[in-house]
Amino acid sequence: MDAFFVAIMSVWNDSGFTAFTAGNAIMMLVGIILLYLAIGKGFEPLLLSPIAFGCILANVPKTGFETDPGIMQVILYGINNEIFPPLIFMGVGAMTDFGPLIANPKTLLLGAAAQAGVFVSLIGALFLGFTVQEAAAIGIIGGADGPTAIYLAAKMAPQLLGAIAVAAYSYMSLVPLIQPPIMKLFTTEEDRKIKMAQLRTVSHFEKVVFPVVTTIFISLLLPPVCSLIGMLMLGNLFTEAGCLGRLSDTAQNALMNIVTILLATGTGLTMKADTFLTYQTILIIVLGLVAFAAGTAAGVIFGKIMCWADGGKTNPLIGSAGVSAVPMAARVSQIVGQKANPGNFLLMHAMGPNVAGVIGTAVAAGTMLAMIGPAGK
Amino acid sequence: MEGSTSNPWLIAIINMTIVFGVLIVLGGIMKLIRYFDGGFMGTK
Numbered sequence: 001m002d003a004f005f006v007a008i009m010s011v012w013n014d015s016g017f018t019a020f021t022a023g024n025a026i027m028m029l030v031g032i033i034l035l036y037l038a039i040g041k042g043f044e045p046l047l048l049s050p051i052a053f054g055c056i057l058a059n060v061p062k063t064g065f066e067t068d069p070g071i072m073q074v075i076l077y078g079i080n081n082e083i084f085p086p087l088i089f090m091g092v093g094a095m096t097d098f099g100p101l102i103a104n105p106k107t108l109l110l111g112a113a114a115q116a117g118v119f120v121s122l123i124g125a126l127f128l129g130f131t132v133q134e135a136a137a138i139g140i141i142g143g144a145d146g147p148t149a150i151y152l153a154a155k156m157a158p159q160l161l162g163a164i165a166v167a168a169y170s171y172m173s174l175v176p177l178i179q180p181p182i183m184k185l186f187t188t189e190e191d192r193k194i195k196m197a198q199l200r201t202v203s204h205f206e207k208v209v210f211p212v213v214t215t216i217f218i219s220l221l222l223p224p225v226c227s228l229i230g231m232l233m234l235g236n237l238f239t240e241a242g243c244l245g246r247l248s249d250t251a252q253n254a255l256m257n258i259v260t261i262l263l264a265t266g267t268g269l270t271m272k273a274d275t276f277l278t279y280q281t282i283l284i285i286v287l288g289l290v291a292f293a294a295g296t297a298a299g300v301i302f303g304k305i306m307c308w309a310d311g312g313k314t315n316p317l318i319g320s321a322g323v324s325a326v327p328m329a330a331r332v333s334q335i336v337g338q339k340a341n342p343g344n345f346l347l348m349h350a351m352g353p354n355v356a357g358v359i360g361t362a363v364a365a366g367t368m369l370a371m372i373g374p375a376g377k
Numbered sequence: 378m379e380g381s382t383s384n385p386w387l388i389a390i391i392n393m394t395i396v397f398g399v400l401i402v403l404g405g406i407m408k409l410i411r412y413f414d415g416g417f418m419g420t421k
């Protein structure tokens with residue numbers, strides 16, 4: 001009988017219950033709330049569900065995820081060594097049509113202007129006492145680009161990776177709620193009614209040469225983001241080449257889905273109670289919102305300047321799509337524009353600044369890596 | 378250049394200049410590609 005109790009006590013002592021803390025319970029509750037938002041409310045369910053489940057798993061004590069060999073360590077390796085974000089970018093590239101941007105290159109400026117949010121947040125983070133590397137990683141939330149945010153956070157502030165990833169993906173899913181009030185604040189009813197002329201047709205040659213030349217130029221200028229830009233453009237080349245249908249299909253479907261599962265679950269695994277339940281996390285969530293709002297405002301204001309400069313040909317609403325969040329931000333421009341004028345079709349016009357924002361965020365990340373350097377430097 | 382400054386205003390100004398500069402050059406590259414497409418490739 002003694003042996004029975006010894007065995008039972010041994011199982012109990014080895015169980016997670018003996019090391020379970022209030023922090024773990026709170027984080028599991030956070031995971032369950034995120035699951036509810038994803039599945040019940042439909043907020044970015046493909047990303048938020050695995051993040052939420054990873055968060056629950058991360059807060060089970062004594063799992064040995066970070067020390068024992070196994071799938072969880074492989075996933076964490078992929079997060080901490082910047083393997084998954086470039087693979088996600090390849091899928092994004094395969095799904096992206098750069099045609100609207102090539103047809104109207106001036107919309108590149110809107111993608112650049114919307115990056116102002118990154119630096120508003122960076123300045124705020126520095127004044128709140130974060131290190132310059134941490135501030136840069138927090139600022140990139142304003143780029144509304146999840147893979148780039150994870151890429152930069154893993155390099156510059158790995159201890160804040162969980163909070164930054166959750167803030168980035170949460171705000172991306174809330175784009176339809178955050179952006180419209182800001183867009184309306186900085187535009188008049190007349191601005192929102194402006195109809196834009198139809199875009200020209202972009203040739204096959206232009207679509208094939210663009211990713212190749214862009215990769216060479218940006219990678220030579222900013223080698224630290226070569227893997228991000230290179231994979232984005234490689235995925236795009238798969239689609240535009242016309243003879244690589246199988247590779248394009250894999251990049252935008254099977255591979256994209258697999259890497260999304262690994263990246264999102266891994267992001268959740270970084271949300272351990274001892275690193276996540278801190279005052280810094282609250283600040284990061286607030287700064288992320290400031291970055292998003294400032295980026296949206298800067299894009300719309302620059303859109304107004306462009307509208308004034310070209311004699312009213314540009315609808316300023318497309319400027320808000322410069323914050324990336326492809327393609328949701330472009331859809332928001334379309335919805336807000338169509339509410340003002342039911343005959344307004346801004347979606348393709350907004351895709352220009354939208355994809356320019358992806359490139360702009362990667363350039364901003366590369367510039368900060370080059371200027372400031374990764375963590376520990 | 379690595380680790381050269383921690384002045385937030387300087388970081389912001391330099392970064393925005395580079396972001397605008399890179400995207401403006403990309404715009405130029407797009408126009409150049411179109412020029413080549415029309416002039417040499419003859420697809421227009």
